[in-house]
Amino acid sequence: MIEAPALYVGGVTHRRSIAPKYFFRYRYAAFLFDVDDLPALDARSRLFAYNRRGLISLHDQDYGPRDGTPLRPWIDSVLAERGLDTADGRVLLLTVPRVLNHAFNPLSVWFCLDRDEQPRAVLCEVHNTFGEVYGYLLHQDGAPMPFPIRSQATKVFHVSPFLPVDGEYRFRLSALTESLAVAIGYHGEEGRRLSAVQTGERRPLTDGQLLRILGRLPPPGLRALVGIHWQALKIYLRGGRFHSKPEPPKELVG
Numbered sequence: 690m691i692e693a694p695a696l697y698v699g700g701v702t703h704r705r706s707i708a709p710k711y712f713f714r715y716r717y718a719a720f721l722f723d724v725d726d727l728p729a730l731d732a733r734s735r736l737f738a739y740n741r742r743g744l745i746s747l748h749d750q751d752y753g754p755r756d757g758t759p760l761r762p763w764i765d766s767v768l769a770e771r772g773l774d775t776a777d778g779r780v781l782l783l784t785v786p787r788v789l790n791h792a793f794n795p796l797s798v799w800f801c802l803d804r805d806e807q808p809r810a811v812l813c814e815v816h817n818t819f820g821e822v823y824g825y826l827l828h829q830d831g832a833p834m835p836f837p838i839r840s841q842a843t844k845v846f847h848v849s850p851f852l853p854v855d856g857e858y859r860f861r862l863s864a865l866t867e868s869l870a871v872a873i874g875y876h877g878e879e880g881r882r883l884s885a886v887q888t889g890e891r892r893p894l895t896d897g898q899l900l901r902i903l904g905r906l907p908p909p910g911l912r913a914l915v916g917i918h919w920q921a922l923k924i925y926l927r928g929g930r931f932h933s934k935p936e937p938p939k940e941l942v943g
Contacts, residue, residue: 691806693723693781694730696898697869697889706881718902719889721865722747724760724780736896737786745899747786752797752814754941755822764799767824767942768810773831775809778802781865788903793818796887798862798871807833811840812942813860813873817848819934824942827860836864844875845943847934852882854935867891 702714722730727747731739738746750757753764764780784797799812810828823846827838834840841859856877863870868890875883892898 691779691781691800691802691865692891693721693779693865694726694894695721695865696892696894696902697721697783698892698902699869699887699889701885701887704884706883707879717887717889719783719785719869719887720747720894722782722784724764724782727760730894734896736899737894742790744903745786745788746790747784748792751787751792751794752782752784753824764801764812767812767826768801771826771828773801773810773828775801776803778804778806778809783865783869783871796871796873800865803833805833807835808838809833811838811860811862813842815846815848817846819847821846821937822941823938825858825860826942836862837870838862842943845938847937850934853877856882
């Protein structure tokens, strides 16, 4: 059985393979939650809060339709609309909650498991810096998706002003064991344009561990947001081609 809640402490790397090329890495900590366990986690932790303010807090309104809809009914409805059934298995959410009421998640990953703990669908929820969100739903028409999960999706959502909205994403997600690796390659006609990899080593999600992480790392969401803007500035100064932001997709999940 996959252990959740848990922390994955490691880093994120970005490598741009088209001109102007760049590479950067920053330290990062992600959280793995069982969405059905969130109220109980709130009750037993002094530092974590669910749907209320706290040092570290997770709010339903930061995910999915972002209107406060409860997470489990929402993701179940998304799967049901596409004829997917997890047979009442668990849903695990890999994300970064709010720290001091601030959150920014470039990527949150929903692992929809069946009763045998096999993924039947994975939702990769992408947030851009314009406050928009879109979910790429990966599945094999209801068949189990053994780890490491490999899948692809056509890019339809604007993320960076220095990359177009075409081509495809290629996903590779490791098992949720002692180590984690989430890799996304962005490819166009000329080949790979960008690759992003998140890695981490699992640690228990305890109050003591949370204090140690917060003492050593800046808030992960803030760190990601600052890093994205800093790298965008460097690409601009190096002559990166600017792409205007199109309207986001009408559907939240595709």
